Amino acid sequence: MANNEKRAAMPEKKKCALYVRVSTLMQDVDKEAGSLSSQESLLRRYVEQKNALGPETWEVVEVYRESASAKDTRRKEFQRLLRAVNDGRISAVLFCKLDRISRSVGDLLRLVEFFREHHCEFISLHENLDTSGPMGRFMLVLFGALAEFERATTAERVREKMAWRAQVAGLWNGGVPRLGYDHDPGNKGVLTPNTQERLIVETAFKTYLRTGSIRETTRLLNEAGYRTKKYHSRRGLSQGGRRFDKSGVHRLLTDHVYVGKQQHNGQWLAAQHQPLIDEALFRDVQALLARNHVVRPGRRRTTKHVFLLEGILQCKCGASMTPTWSRGRHGGEYRYYDCRRKRDDGTCNAPRVRADDIENIITQRLIRLSEDPALLAHVLEQANQGNEDQRETLRDKTNALLAKYTSTNTQIASLVDFLATGSTSTSVKERLTELEGQKAELQQALDNAREELRELKDRTANIDKTKEGLAQFANAFAQASMEQRKQLFQLLVDHAVLGDDKVTLAVFEIDLNEKPPALEGARGCPNWWTEGDSNP
Numbered sequence: 001m002a003n004n005e006k007r008a009a010m011p012e013k014k015k016c017a018l019y020v021r022v023s024t025l026m027q028d029v030d031k032e033a034g035s036l037s038s039q040e041s042l043l044r045r046y047v048e049q050k051n052a053l054g055p056e057t058w059e060v061v062e063v064y065r066e067s068a069s070a071k072d073t074r075r076k077e078f079q080r081l082l083r084a085v086n087d088g089r090i091s092a093v094l095f096c097k098l099d100r101i102s103r104s105v106g107d108l109l110r111l112v113e114f115f116r117e118h119h120c121e122f123i124s125l126h127e128n129l130d131t132s133g134p135m136g137r138f139m140l141v142l143f144g145a146l147a148e149f150e151r152a153t154t155a156e157r158v159r160e161k162m163a164w165r166a167q168v169a170g171l172w173n174g175g176v177p178r179l180g181y182d183h184d185p186g187n188k189g190v191l192t193p194n195t196q197e198r199l200i201v202e203t204a205f206k207t208y209l210r211t212g213s214i215r216e217t218t219r220l221l222n223e224a225g226y227r228t229k230k231y232h233s234r235r236g237l238s239q240g241g242r243r244f245d246k247s248g249v250h251r252l253l254t255d256h257v258y259v260g261k262q263q264h265n266g267q268w269l270a271a272q273h274q275p276l277i278d279e280a281l282f283r284d285v286q287a288l289l290a291r292n293h294v295v296r297p298g299r300r301r302t303t304k305h306v307f308l309l310e311g312i313l314q315c316k317c318g319a320s321m322t323p324t325w326s327r328g329r330h331g332g333e334y335r336y337y338d339c340r341r342k343r344d345d346g347t348c349n350a351p352r353v354r355a356d357d358i359e360n361i362i363t364q365r366l367i368r369l370s371e372d373p374a375l376l377a378h379v380l381e382q383a384n385q386g387n388e389d390q391r392e393t394l395r396d397k398t399n400a401l402l403a404k405y406t407s408t409n410t411q412i413a414s415l416v417d418f419l420a421t422g423s424t425s426t427s428v429k430e431r432l433t434e435l436e437g438q439k440a441e442l443q444q445a446l447d448n449a450r451e452e453l454r455e456l457k458d459r460t461a462n463i464d465k466t467k468e469g470l471a472q473f474a475n476a477f478a479q480a481s482m483e484q485r486k487q488l489f490q491l492l493v494d495h496a497v498l499g500d501d502k503v504t505l506a507v508f509e510i511d512l513n514e515k516p517p518a519l520e521g522a523r524g525c526p527n528w529w530t531e532g533d534s535n536p
């Protein structure tokens, strides 16, 4: 846009971009009507509301209009928008609906990351998401994790037939043949142990427990001359029989098939085949794997340790608690948080705390928060305070407009009365025309204000959706990857302070240690957010 440079000179302004997708048909209609598309006017109104709220000034600097044809997925305008964000020309992007920009959660999260890196806010009206507020930022990630959760459950439903087979008969469902087992030719659906391969499986489990390293286990297996399962595909092609790689070893070590189970609806159930590994060994290996936190292959960044509370957790002395880790006797690695001041100059004596423990305590609290309607209502009310203020402003505006409209009408009526007495004064006629024009303008402004109010009301109703979303927090969290969990933590928790005998927690910048009024006297003092010994 030509006037970009001029506007960029004013630092306080938020430079907004609107992204709308319009069908070619709708474009024609809009052109004829000489008006903006309905999506665009909705977005523009949101910007006006933002400005009414202050303190920042938001300004629409560019509108990206994608003519959407279902076949065209190149989305040239969207690419152009991303380039503008990349160049720092845009500091907020408004959408009508998220499904218009991204269909996969992975995509969406990458996109959000991109916007964040470039300090660009991200607003989607339909989902009531506004990343310029803490709630919006949190909901965005929560929705992402939830969508993944839903997709996983849908996939389970599709496998229902196979699952039924597993549940009713404990029969093998098929899938990739496992090292250590053969299919019983006389009894299809039952796996029988293969004595030679069984040795490899046992060796893998024991070696990992000894070394605590997937890399080392992989190396030792290959060195011993062991190879992956050799089998024939349905088309008769020879498969497998190769050297082990790290992800293959990880898959093997986490495969519940080796303890005599098979998967059904996301759960591992007892199957008919004989286990190759005893439960205790399997459990020990899983525990060690969890402690070492093996990052799933194919991840963008391979951070070995993810600390959910990084930058959030504070020591009682006021210093931050720094992530740290050390290696245990059996090769496992343990994550800790430790007081920065203690490490710097030894003037604090707080003990370090096991990361798993403190993260579990806070996760449990967040889950309980999401399941406590009264507390949740309080938090949401606080977080949506802006909405209420905005409604107040709009109501005032509507009333002022209405008063003006009424007085204009009265003036018109008296002038009409005057003219009815037979006067032919041109100045009175001119004044009347002027008033009629004003009246029409006021009528328009009043309609707009009322429309805005209605919308705002809808948005407040959307808080119920937010509530539903939060109520799913436990599910979403269970499904989320470590990095998603970290994002959820970072967005939801403002800070947490580790005291001697309690952990205090603030979510959305709202301190939960202050007794929320909604709970006063309801059930005595709810103490879950101040309970608990955090030190192991």
Ligand SMILES: [Zn+2]
Binding pocket: 315, 316, 317, 318, 319, 339, 340, 341, 342, 348, 349, 350
């Ligand atoms: Zn300290």
